[in-house]
Amino acid sequence: MSDASAPSTPVVLSIQSHVAYGHVGNSAAVFTLQRLGIEVVAVNTVQFSNHTGYGEFRGQVFAASHIEDVLEGLRARGVLEQCSAVLSGYQGDAGTGEAILDVVAEIRRSQPAALYLCDPVMGDVGRGMFVRPGIPEFMQRRAVPCADIITPNQFEFEYLIGRSLVDTGDAIAAARDLLQREQQLRHVVITSLVTPDVADSRLRTLAVSRDQAGYVEAPRIVLEPLPNGMGDTFSAVLLGDYLRHRDIGQALVHATGTLTELLQHTRTGMRDLPLIAAQQQLVAPSGRYHFELAD
Template sequence: MKILSIQSSVAYGHAGNSSAVFPLQRLGHEVWPVYTVHFSNHTGYGQWKGVVFEPSTVADVISGIEERGVLPECDAVLSGYQGASAIGEVILDAVARVKDANPRAVYCADPVMGDVGRGFFVQPGIPEFIRDRVVPAADIVTPNQFELEFLTGSEIHSVADLLGAAQQLRSKGPETVLVTSVQTDETPADSVQMAVVTGKGAWSVTTPLLPLYVSGGGDATAAIFLAHVLSDGAAVALGRTADSVFSIIEATHEAGTRELQLVGAQEAIAHPRDRFEVTRLG
């Protein structure tokens, strides 16, 4: 596949495109990265240097790609943290251009807004922009449980709640909903789950919960899932994504670092071992 990935970037460590591009390449896909910011490191450190690109600059880069006449070859657009609604408008315009050039292309949106325990960490208005503009334009969305609850106005306590919220989100436009960081009343202790819901069914997978928080994990998850789902289908993609992402987190924990060990876990990205059982829901 050829994937236009519009995200942030960091020089040190892994977040945004600096987390998404390598896994996609390791899985054999060509990536056209467009940067919305370029920072020294991710903002979780509390200090960073760098620049936030003007929306017009991001749009110019996309226009330059379009002028090469290659948008008909683009199979997918991937986006993550958007920073400001003006950047979001540029991304949606890019999606429209790609789909006009290649109607078979898909848009995978990671609706980055917040997380349990942290709340929202984006600018005011961004959650509503994602809910009202981004989600209806997307074919695939990859919210965590906190984000899914906001996008649907639901509280998720059970698997039934989770499925209901995912189907509600699907009714707004996306065909496929991947929910990450799932912990319901039915999730086994010391575990975390992912679930995928499509028009063909719903599936979940459970992995051990390791005691660390890392930036860029969601970016890598969305990229790896996108790489698999278009060729392998949702259930297979879920299992392979869970295996690769757990391997990355496991390697990061063993290294005692706060930066994702993408390079160290690259074999698990390229050749997931399907260690975790995928269970059909509902």
């Protein structure tokens, strides 16, 4: 008999990095999901003193065997079979990634409707690729085909499709091609879209499904430096809202609005989003944002 009772709210297994100081990985996603009323089972892939945006840091990356050991303990308690979704972001090595894909498959055997949101963290414009060798190929060939929802930025999406984007319509067509190839995939969400048809003062976040495509526009906020953990927070809000309402357009409005308002509350020079001080923005962003159909 399992120790875990059936949950009354969604449960997310979040397998990400952890820092003692700052808001990235699980240190951003756990509080964000909890604030949205989601139960979180957090498995940490690293334990660092702080995120790398601060420069020097101490701590260690956990081996895949450590992750598997923690998952085995959860399995013994009957926790994995209660999970409604799996969330993953930055992956230190492909071994950790394979452990994530294994547990996704296991959860789907007991919960066929369980979701896997993969944020395929690889790089960004200006920085290029910043993950270890082998991770981009793992994301493209192994992780994305297993996911229900992916949240790449424009740089990462262009890597996944092997070419640059021309405009929003081209991004929609490319996302639909990817959906056609990968039958497990339900929604492609492209963040920080700055194709030539987007005004210089704006950013688009695009969501493409097989039967619908649309975007949310928000002001482009210039901060130097940009705080770390933006993608981790965005993906957590998107998944949390989607688990509640199963409406990708509504989830996109919520996640885009949250991230934009948090950035509005971020002081110049801050390396982290103000998740605690501005936590109401996680639940109900104060700005007005709209999902515009693009079909």
